[in-house]
Amino acid sequence: MFKEIKPKIFVLNSGNDGSNIYFINDKKKTLIDSSLAKNFDLIKKALAELNLNPEDIDLVLHTHGHADHIGCSAFFEKAKKAMHPFDASFVNEKKDDFSYAYFFNQKSYPKIDKFLSDTEIIDCSTLKLKVIFTPGHTKGSICFLEPKNKILFSGDTLFCGAYGRTDLNSSNEEEMKSSLEKLSNIDFELLLPGHGKFLEGKKGQKSNLRNLLSLF
Numbered sequence: 728m729f730k731e732i733k734p735k736i737f738v739l740n741s742g743n744d745g746s747n748i749y750f751i752n753d754k755k756k757t758l759i760d761s762s763l764a765k766n767f768d769l770i771k772k773a774l775a776e777l778n779l780n781p782e783d784i785d786l787v788l789h790t791h792g793h794a795d796h797i798g799c800s801a802f803f804e805k806a807k808k809a810m811h812p813f814d815a816s817f818v819n820e821k822k823d824d825f826s827y828a829y830f831f832n833q834k835s836y837p838k839i840d841k842f843l844s845d846t847e848i849i850d851c852s853t854l855k856l857k858v859i860f861t862p863g864h865t866k867g868s869i870c871f872l873e874p875k876n877k878i879l880f881s882g883d884t885l886f887c888g889a890y891g892r893t894d895l896n897s898s899n900e901e902e903m904k905s906s907l908e909k910l911s912n913i914d915f916e917l918l919l920p921g922h923g924k925f926l927e928g929k930k931g932q933k934s935n936l937r938n939l940l941s942l943f
């Protein structure tokens with residue numbers, strides 16, 4: 728089931744290789760990443776517990792185009808699907824060697840019809856999200872900053888105790904370093920990553936990033 732982390736902000740952890748699924752249950756219903764296709768029943772059930780259907784979702788935001796983050800997106804038929812254009816170009820052409828969909832035995836691809844750029848503000852009604860371009864894990868990776876609660880949705884760029892893989896197609900180690908430096912200068916107090924546990928506290932964010940940057 729969806730767990731409420733902050734007012735209107737929920738998380739669903741699939742318990743498998745799929746990404747965390749974040750849900751902003753505002754007037755505009757927004758998902759951040761949709762996990763693997765095999766987790767759709769789980770998402771449907773979790774939405775039903777909030778008296779919602781997949782058709783109620785207005786927008787699916789993606790931190791990047793890997794298969795473990797886009798798997799269920801196509802099933803939200805009424806939603807706009809948003810991504811940075813660099814990753815969207817691969818996803819819209821169903822490039823398996825970019826998304827690694829074959830690795831998860833996954834066939835479904837969303838049609839990305841909204842393209843996000845750095846510093847753009849996404850209006851979810853009361854909550855707003857700012858796009859932060861953070862290439863490195865993929866060419867078009869982005870994070871979303873929610874300034875009211877000082878939350879960073881970091882996808883596979885930044886985790887608690889690690890940064891995302893940079894050995895994949897379209898990854899770039901130098902870009903990852905620059906992106907982590909960029910995130911060091913952003914004010915956030917809660918890290919909500921694409922996988923694994925959350926990291927709370929302003930001090931913790933600084934030391935997490937400092938430790939990771941010392942690895943380059």
Ligand SMILES: [Zn+2]
Nearest residue numbers: 746795883921
């Ligand atoms: Zn991932």
Ligand SMILES: [Zn+2]
Nearest residue numbers: 791793864883
């Ligand atoms: Zn990834």
